[in-house]
Amino acid sequence: MKIPEKIRQRVEQLHTQLNYHNHRYYVLDDPEIPDVEYDMMLRELQDLEAQYPELCSPDSPTQRVGAAPLSKFSEVKHEVPMLSLANVFSEQELEDFDRRCREGLDTDCIEYVAEPKLDGLAISLLYKDGLLVRAATRGDGTTGEDVTANVKTIGAIPLRLTGKNVPAVIEVRGEIYISRDGFEALNAKQREKGEKTFANPRNAAAGSLRLLDSSITAQRPLTMYCYAVGKCTEGVLAKTHSEVLEQLRSWGLRVSHEHAVVEGAKGCYLYYEKLLQRRDKLPYEIDGIVYKVNRFDQQQTLGFVSRAPRWAIAHKFPAQEKTTQLLAIDIQVGRTGALTPVARLEPVEVGGVIVTNATLHNQDEIERKDVRVGDTVIVRRAGDVIPEVVRSVLSKRKKGARKFKYPTRCPECDSEVIRIEGEAKARCSGGLVCPAQRKENIKHFASRRAMDIEGLGDKLVEQLVDENVIKSAADLYSLSKEKLSGMERMGDKSADNLIGALEKSKSTTLPRFIYALGIREVGEATARSLAQHFGSLDKIMVATSKQLEEVPDVGPVVARNIETFDHQAHNREVIDKLIKSGVHWDDIDVSVSNEQPLEGKIIVLTGALSMPRSEAKDKLQSMGAKVSGSVSKKTTLVFAGADAGSKLTKAKDLGIPVFDDDTLQKVLKGDASLVPD
Numbered sequence: 001m002k003i004p005e006k007i008r009q010r011v012e013q014l015h016t017q018l019n020y021h022n023h024r025y026y027v028l029d030d031p032e033i034p035d036v037e038y039d040m041m042l043r044e045l046q047d048l049e050a051q052y053p054e055l056c057s058p059d060s061p062t063q064r065v066g067a068a069p070l071s072k073f074s075e076v077k078h079e080v081p082m083l084s085l086a087n088v089f090s091e092q093e094l095e096d097f098d099r100r101c102r103e104g105l106d107t108d109c110i111e112y113v114a115e116p117k118l119d120g121l122a123i124s125l126l127y128k129d130g131l132l133v134r135a136a137t138r139g140d141g142t143t144g145e146d147v148t149a150n151v152k153t154i155g156a157i158p159l160r161l162t163g164k165n166v167p168a169v170i171e172v173r174g175e176i177y178i179s180r181d182g183f184e185a186l187n188a189k190q191r192e193k194g195e196k197t198f199a200n201p202r203n204a205a206a207g208s209l210r211l212l213d214s215s216i217t218a219q220r221p222l223t224m225y226c227y228a229v230g231k232c233t234e235g236v237l238a239k240t241h242s243e244v245l246e247q248l249r250s251w252g253l254r255v256s257h258e259h260a261v262v263e264g265a266k267g268c269y270l271y272y273e274k275l276l277q278r279r280d281k282l283p284y285e286i287d288g289i290v291y292k293v294n295r296f297d298q299q300q301t302l303g304f305v306s307r308a309p310r311w312a313i314a315h316k317f318p319a320q321e322k323t324t325q326l327l328a329i330d331i332q333v334g335r336t337g338a339l340t341p342v343a344r345l346e347p348v349e350v351g352g353v354i355v356t357n358a359t360l361h362n363q364d365e366i367e368r369k370d371v372r373v374g375d376t377v378i379v380r381r382a383g384d385v386i387p388e389v390v391r392s393v394l395s396k397r398k399k400g401a402r403k404f405k406y407p408t409r410c411p412e413c414d415s416e417v418i419r420i421e422g423e424a425k426a427r428c429s430g431g432l433v434c435p436a437q438r439k440e441n442i443k444h445f446a447s448r449r450a451m452d453i454e455g456l457g458d459k460l461v462e463q464l465v466d467e468n469v470i471k472s473a474a475d476l477y478s479l480s481k482e483k484l485s486g487m488e489r490m491g492d493k494s495a496d497n498l499i500g501a502l503e504k505s506k507s508t509t510l511p512r513f514i515y516a517l518g519i520r521e522v523g524e525a526t527a528r529s530l531a532q533h534f535g536s537l538d539k540i541m542v543a544t545s546k547q548l549e550e551v552p553d554v555g556p557v558v559a560r561n562i563e564t565f566d567h568q569a570h571n572r573e574v575i576d577k578l579i580k581s582g583v584h585w586d587d588i589d590v591s592v593s594n595e596q597p598l599e600g601k602i603i604v605l606t607g608a609l610s611m612p613r614s615e616a617k618d619k620l621q622s623m624g625a626k627v628s629g630s631v632s633k634k635t636t637l638v639f640a641g642a643d644a645g646s647k648l649t650k651a652k653d654l655g656i657p658v659f660d661d662d663t664l665q666k667v668l669k670g671d672a673s674l675v676p677d
């Protein structure tokens with residue numbers, strides 16, 4: 001038969017492409033395209049070779065099982081070749097497989113074992129007299145790499161088999177993999193260190209197993225499931241695959257609990273559907289199901305074709321990695337101001353779901369991966385994790401594609417974006433005004449330890465923001481009773497109460513006000529130190545990073561957060577508006593407060609005092625005291641107002657000095673000499 005020139009050219013093209021991708025996958029551990037695309041090309045080549053057998057050369061990519069081993073490890077010859085599996089993608093193809101098996105065995109119904117097809121890498125473990133003597137990768141199926149030293153670091157792999165009737169020689173086969181959690185943790189660690197992340201758990205497992213330094217392998221979360229036996233001392237193994245799996249388990253090897261014995265194509269398909277539904281919930285990734293004829297005598301009758309057994313098949317799940325076009329990169333601002341780049345994609349089906357957006361994690365990731373708008377990208381969606389862009393397919397990059405410029409201003413509020421050294425995420429510094437952060441910011445502003453606005457709960461803040469009644473904390477003070485009582489679940493009385501609480505909150509302290517601003521990493525203690533050091537808000541607002549760093553517990557990161565916050569005109573506007581609305585506090589006389597006359601004192605407040613307890617507490621703390629909620633042997637003294645109860649009794653029992661409200665007021669005015677040493 002004359003072979004059309006076009007077909008010849010296509011076959012040649014497929015050879016070149018498949019060889020290229022084979023090299024990237026097996027030798028460089030750095031695949032460029034998703035597995036499905038490779039599989040599709042390989043399938044096309046197989047089909048063409050079946051149609052035109054003359055085109056099937058001995059060096060065709062269809063004639064090899066994997067890649068030649070890398071030179072860094074010594075070679076291992078597999079006495080029993082490590083084959084691969086043919087794939088099916090539909091119920092029809094599964095029925096065809098079952099029919100071929102039935103015809104080959106001349107029987108009506110076949111018993112299969114259905115197992116998850118783990119997405120890791122195949123391994124061969126050789127045990128002699130129960131002892132693990134060698135571990136090897138599959139390599140090209142006949143020659144693999146000796147990775148014994150690395151495999152010995154994997155906790156799930158027994159170094160010695162235990163139990164009854166352990167064979168003198170047994171070569172166990174299975175899959176080394178990394179769980180989803182392990183993978184996420186490993187990549188998070190890589191990102192933190194600014195190192196290259198792994199594209200998927202399989203890559204991570206392969207890369208980890210083939211490291212030259214096994215002490216690094218030991219830190220990787222590798223594990224293993226066993227699913228087959230290569231060579232074995234005669235007469236030990238049971239007569240079916242399912243029984244052998246039990247035997248392996250009894251010798252201390254790890255075998256999945258997911259496998260099931262099923263009947264015929266129907267049984268296989270039912271199992272497939274059930275596991276597909278649970279796929280995302282499994283703790284590890286699987287890319288399909290493997291069906292194996294259960295009886296070994298039947299397996300033997302069926303035998304092998306060139307690359308794979310006739311008695312087993314892999315039924316592939318929808319792929320979890322696909323290519324698509326990157327239409328745009330948007331920057332999303334989270335509730336706490338963190339910026340996340342999001343890829344807008346040409347819609348693509350990944351793992352059975354249409355994906356239009358995917359995360360690009362952070363600035364470094366975009367730069368490291370050099371992802372550009374207009375690129376063909378690989379998108380991955382696995383488990384419950386949000387879809388992510390794994391990489392760009394560089395060979396498909398269009399001319400003129402430009403590097404992505406990370407924004408220096410917040411896309412929501414135009415405030416400056418800051419990125420602290422060592423932190424992966426950049427953040428918006430417009431805390432008081434940024435619409436993305438509004439709700440969280442106002443909730444924090446109103447909270448008990450900040451402005452303490454009683455009756456302004458989280459739900460109400462959300463409602464007020466959603467209905468555009470308030471845009472920033474400053475708008476709270478212009479809320480009218482009419483506006484409030486019109487809100488859902490808000491009666492006249494609660495509206496009155498809230499107006500009262502807002503009025504009351506206007507009288508505050510400098511540390512509380514600083515804390516209420518919600519500057520990143522400025523907690524109560526830092527707010528107090530700042531107030532004591534500078535004495536007034538104006539001084540803080542104009543302080544340089546250097547001056548800020550002079551404050552105890554303010555390091556360079558916090559100083560920069562404060563400085564950038566202060567520099568945002570929007571933030572200043574909100575502060576001015578708050579002050580204009582009547583929010584006020586007493587500035588602190590720095591010369592007095594710096595002395596910390598109550599340092600080291602542990603004070604308890606109880607009973608009714610002539611000022612709100614929280615205010616007394618703030619003031620005592622600003623003088624250096626620790627204010628505790630309960631009396632113990634460590635308590636220095638107790639201030640007891642009217643109607644004090646059990647705390648007063650306990651203080652008296654323990655012989656701790658007790659003072660009244662009058663003395664407290666005097667102490668707060670600066671007469672610390674009244675407090676005992």
Ligand code: IVH
Binds near residue numbers: 119309
């Ligand atoms: S049996 C002769 N069972 O899939 C049959 N393989 O393409 C040998 N795999 O190289 C394989 N889970 O790495 C088998 N439960 C399972 C499997 C499994 C994953 C991998 C294995 C193999 C490839 C076949």
